[in-house]
Amino acid sequence: MNTDTHRARARAREVLLAAVRGLALAVAVLPLSVLLFVLALVSVALIPIGVGVVTTPPILNAVRTLADKRRELAAEWCGVRIPSAYRPVPGRANPWTRTYAMLRDPAVWRDVRWLQVDMTAGFVTALLPALLVFYPLEGLAVAAGLWRPLSEAGGYWYGFVHVTDQASALGAGALALALLPLAHRYAPSLLTAHFRLTRAVLGASQAELAERVQVLTETRKDAVDTSAAELRRIERDLHDGAQARLVAMGMDLGTIEMLLDKDPAKAKQLLARTRQSSVDALAELRDLVRGIHPPVLAERGLGDAVRALALRLPLPTEVNVDLAGRADAPVESAAYFAVSEVLTNAVKHSGADRIWIDLHHVTEGAGMLRVTVTDNGKGGAVIGAGSGLAGVERRLGTFDGVLAVSSPAGGPTMVTMEIPCALS
Amino acid sequence: MRIVLAEDLFLLRDGLVRLLEAYDFEIAAAVESGPELERALAELEPDVAVVDVRLPPTHTDEGLQCALRARRDRPGLPVLVLSQHVEQLYARELLADGSGGVGYLLKDRVFDAEQFVDAVRRVAAGGTAMDPQVIQQLLSRRAADDRPLARLTPREREVLELMAQGRSNAAIAGQLVVTERAIAKHTSNIFTKLDLEVSDDDNRRVLAVLAYLDREQ
Numbered sequence: 028m029n030t031d032t033h034r035a036r037a038r039a040r041e042v043l044l045a046a047v048r049g050l051a052l053a054v055a056v057l058p059l060s061v062l063l064f065v066l067a068l069v070s071v072a073l074i075p076i077g078v079g080v081v082t083t084p085p086i087l088n089a090v091r092t093l094a095d096k097r098r099e100l101a102a103e104w105c106g107v108r109i110p111s112a113y114r115p116v117p118g119r120a121n122p123w124t125r126t127y128a129m130l131r132d133p134a135v136w137r138d139v140r141w142l143q144v145d146m147t148a149g150f151v152t153a154l155l156p157a158l159l160v161f162y163p164l165e166g167l168a169v170a171a172g173l174w175r176p177l178s179e180a181g182g183y184w185y186g187f188v189h190v191t192d193q194a195s196a197l198g199a200g201a202l203a204l205a206l207l208p209l210a211h212r213y214a215p216s217l218l219t220a221h222f223r224l225t226r227a228v229l230g231a232s233q234a235e236l237a238e239r240v241q242v243l244t245e246t247r248k249d250a251v252d253t254s255a256a257e258l259r260r261i262e263r264d265l266h267d268g269a270q271a272r273l274v275a276m277g278m279d280l281g282t283i284e285m286l287l288d289k290d291p292a293k294a295k296q297l298l299a300r301t302r303q304s305s306v307d308a309l310a311e312l313r314d315l316v317r318g319i320h321p322p323v324l325a326e327r328g329l330g331d332a333v334r335a336l337a338l339r340l341p342l343p344t345e346v347n348v349d350l351a352g353r354a355d356a357p358v359e360s361a362a363y364f365a366v367s368e369v370l371t372n373a374v375k376h377s378g379a380d381r382i383w384i385d386l387h388h389v390t391e392g393a394g395m396l397r398v399t400v401t402d403n404g405k406g407g408a409v410i411g412a413g414s415g416l417a418g419v420e421r422r423l424g425t426f427d428g429v430l431a432v433s434s435p436a437g438g439p440t441m442v443t444m445e446i447p448c449a450l451s
Numbered sequence: 452m453r454i455v456l457a458e459d460l461f462l463l464r465d466g467l468v469r470l471l472e473a474y475d476f477e478i479a480a481a482v483e484s485g486p487e488l489e490r491a492l493a494e495l496e497p498d499v500a501v502v503d504v505r506l507p508p509t510h511t512d513e514g515l516q517c518a519l520r521a522r523r524d525r526p527g528l529p530v531l532v533l534s535q536h537v538e539q540l541y542a543r544e545l546l547a548d549g550s551g552g553v554g555y556l557l558k559d560r561v562f563d564a565e566q567f568v569d570a571v572r573r574v575a576a577g578g579t580a581m582d583p584q585v586i587q588q589l590l591s592r593r594a595a596d597d598r599p600l601a602r603l604t605p606r607e608r609e610v611l612e613l614m615a616q617g618r619s620n621a622a623i624a625g626q627l628v629v630t631e632r633a634i635a636k637h638t639s640n641i642f643t644k645l646d647l648e649v650s651d652d653d654n655r656r657v658l659a660v661l662a663y664l665d666r667e668q
Contacts, residue, residue, distance in 0.1 A: 322536045326512040338539040
């Protein structure tokens with residue numbers, strides 16, 4: 028066997044595969060696209076009467092699944108990468124919030140536009156490679172004798188050849204032979220064209236990428252500002268606190284040294300004061316450390332750190348943790364301080380007498396950490412300027428995390444936080 | 452009394468060794484990592500172990516885990532855990548087996564040598580030494596409308612706090628500058644008001660109070 032026959036065989040396989048895949052796509056595409064498009068339209072139309080609020084998120088999710096599947100196939104079959112840029116949607120938020128968040132996402136609208144393209148041009152481009160391969164094969168079959176049953180009812184048209192007898196059937200065969208090289212040459216590229224078309228409609232546009240960059244720039248600026256402010260605060264606390272106390276202790280020790288012989292009673296008194304200073308300095312350092320990176324978080328990870336946090340609250344708090352591993356340290360830290368802030372808010376403003384914390388990792392997609400804090404207080408919490416929750420939203424934003432608050436007047440308040448991350 | 456000491460920072464380890472030796476304790480071993488501690492506890496059978504929560508190699512809560520494991524193998528093995536910070540969560544884990552002989556103190560408490568040594572002796576004897584901060588956390592967590600606690604007089608509350616730390620009647624009397632009889636009266640009042648079973652055994656008494664304070668409402 029020489030390499031030429033090898034190559035020819037590989038090419039033939041490729042051509043045939045493109046035909047089969049194109050056919051499969053065309054057969055699957057049309058009904059699914061039509062069905063989902065109609066469902067989406069009806070569902071959105073039903074939003075004003077409330078039904079649509081419940082049905083829209085699952086239908087749009089189904090559309091997204093279909094689009095994601097096509098993205099996978101594009102990469103796997105033709106090496107066409109189609110970027111996806113959906114905004115994160117809070118999974119446990121109430122239906123209104125979810126629906127609203129999804130309808131605001133340009134990527135979701137792009138999905139719906141793509142459905143229309145997919146059921147028309149997409150269908151045709153998927154079917155073309157199949158036609159190009161199977162039609163010549165049919166022509167050869169006609170020439171080989173299939174013309175007899177086909178032309179019984181007064182002739183059969185193969186392309187522009189009218190097949191009525193063996194001679195015209197051979198003509199059809201000749202046409203098929205002429206078409207075959209075309210199929211050989213273009214079938215795989217046509218399938219690629221289908222995915223290119225998909226990418227043109229489904230891929231994120233320049234404008235959206237620009238928007239994403241804008242968001243990243245903002246969250247980065249927030250993160251840098253916040254950490255700079257934190258460092259300034261730590262510096263000030265150390266300077267005015269522990270550092271000053273150590274200086275005082277040093278001075279006191281000098282005085283004690285001098286007093287030791289002259290006035291032992293006074294020296295003893297000063298020693299007691301020095302010891303107290305050291306205790307105070309340690310207490311200050313401890314508080315400072317807790318504000319930078321809580322020791323339990325370093326020692327035990329997020330689950331136990333939140334449990335320890337709950338034990339410090341003046342309210343009975345139930346903590347449920349379901350984490351199979353640990354997230355990256357920055358994510359753990361962000362989640363911890365976000366929870367801490369939400370809890371402080373709940374204790375201060377909600378008037379609740381019970382709090383529930385649920386902490387778990389969702390594996391769908393690339394995985395994310397989901398924390399819900401629920402209290403039975405009077406509700407009415409908002410993510411507004413000046414509220415602690417706005418700070419939490421900013422903090423989570425750095426990690427593409429989202430915050431959703433459901434807090435009807437009269438309670439209960441449920442705060443949901445989600446941070447995309449993997450566990451290790 | 453033979454002590455196994457685990458502390459990874461040289462300065463602190465050295466200071467503790469000197470302090471304990473000054474009070475006539477015998478240091479069976481002074482180690483600096485979790486695995487070494489594990490071996491020392493198994494081989495040397497000390498009367499009490501003084502352990503830092505955070506130890507190499509993981510620099511997480513290796514010391515605490517070691518102590519908990521050792522106590523599972525040898526229930527009641529006296530362990531005094533030291534830390535730069537105290538967490539009610541850890542206190543709860545140490546107290547969970549209900550067998551006493553447990554201490555959990557901030558490292559700062561070492562500054563008061565007398566009290567620290569008293570805590571070591573108490574733990575070695577099967578008693579309890581809980582850091583005042585742990586007790587305060589426990590008390591502040593009880594809702595203001597916790598009826599039995601609200602019925603205590605301020606003095607009784609003070610006694611309760613000291614008792615929960617693991618102090619004996621005599622020690623409490625000394626600290627509050629009253630007679631032991633007065634303290635005995637306070638404690639019996641406390642037990643009645645909290646509806647706890649009165650016990651003559653000091654250790655059991657402390658554990659009962661701690662269990663009461665840590666109970667979820």
